[in-house]
Amino acid sequence: MSEAPRSRRSTPWPPVDTESPAPHPDAPRPGTKLAVHYDQCFGCGDVEGGLHMRSTMGEHALVHSQFAVTEAHQGAPGLAHGGLLACAFDEALGSAVGNLLRRPAVTGKLETDFLRPVPVGSTLFITAKVDGVAGRKLYASAEGRLGAEDGSVAVRARALFVEVGFEHFTTHGDPDALTKFRQTPDQINP
Numbered sequence: 001m002s003e004a005p006r007s008r009r010s011t012p013w014p015p016v017d018t019e020s021p022a023p024h025p026d027a028p029r030p031g032t033k034l035a036v037h038y039d040q041c042f043g044c045g046d047v048e049g050g051l052h053m054r055s056t057m058g059e060h061a062l063v064h065s066q067f068a069v070t071e072a073h074q075g076a077p078g079l080a081h082g083g084l085l086a087c088a089f090d091e092a093l094g095s096a097v098g099n100l101l102r103r104p105a106v107t108g109k110l111e112t113d114f115l116r117p118v119p120v121g122s123t124l125f126i127t128a129k130v131d132g133v134a135g136r137k138l139y140a141s142a143e144g145r146l147g148a149e150d151g152s153v154a155v156r157a158r159a160l161f162v163e164v165g166f167e168h169f170t171t172h173g174d175p176d177a178l179t180k181f182r183q184t185p186d187q188i189n190p
């Protein structure tokens with residue numbers, strides 16, 4: 001029998017010893033529609049050509065997100081671009097980490113497995129969870145199903161987020177945009 005493709009071999013996850021992620025006391029309750037965290041975010045904001053993703057807190061500390069694939073998201077004709085699918089997962093995973101743990105963090109590493117093509121006109125139903133915490137390192141994973149919560153799995157992803165202080169954004173980001181961001185009610189402030 002031939003070996004499984006290298007990219008689909010199972011590797012330990014999380015890759016280091018972790019503690020179970022305890023949801024923050026202020027984490028949204030199941031059923032809560034999650035707010036846009038920043039209106040200029042390519043993933044969830046009101047950006048032309050953006051992904052316009054919407055997420056909901058589910059049961060068992062799962063975050064459910066939807067990505068409706070449009071012609072603006074193509075790579076090959078009629079099919080979603082892999083990089084944009086990775087972006088959708090970055091958003092969904094970040095939303096899970098941010099909303100469940102309420103700790104400011106940035107993506108340090110993002111891995112994707114593309115299992116099936118994702119056509120224009122389809123909706124990807126992404127379920128994300130936080131898998132473990134090791135100090136500042138926050139591990140999360142997600143899978144995306146085609147057309148329905150119980151559709152075929154098209155994409156899997158896992159990511160390391162690294163907790164940062166707010167100075168990460170003041171040092172590297174746009175101060176004016178940051179001021180506006182801090183005035184919105186659903187941000188995470190240290």
Ligand SMILES: CCCCCCCCCCCC(=O)SCCNC(=O)CCNC(=O)[C@H](O)C(C)(C)COP(=O)(O)OP(=O)(O)OC[C@H]1O[C@@H](n2cnc3c(N)ncnc32)[C@H](O)[C@@H]1OP(=O)(O)O
Nearest residue numbers: 037090091094095098099106107108109137162164186188
């Ligand atoms: C309600 C609101 C919703 C909020 C919803 C939000 C959704 C938004 C989703 C989008 C999120 C993004 O795209 S964020 C944008 C993309 N990401 C970035 O721009 C990050 C750029 N990178 C950086 O700024 C930096 O490299 C950091 C902050 C990630 C790490 O730098 P650092 O602070 O100096 O820390 P450092 O010591 O290097 O790393 C800390 C630990 O993590 C490990 N580590 C770091 N990177 C990696 C890596 N790629 N692979 C393995 N391990 C890594 C290190 O080995 C170390 O482990 P040990 O030695 O401690 O064991």
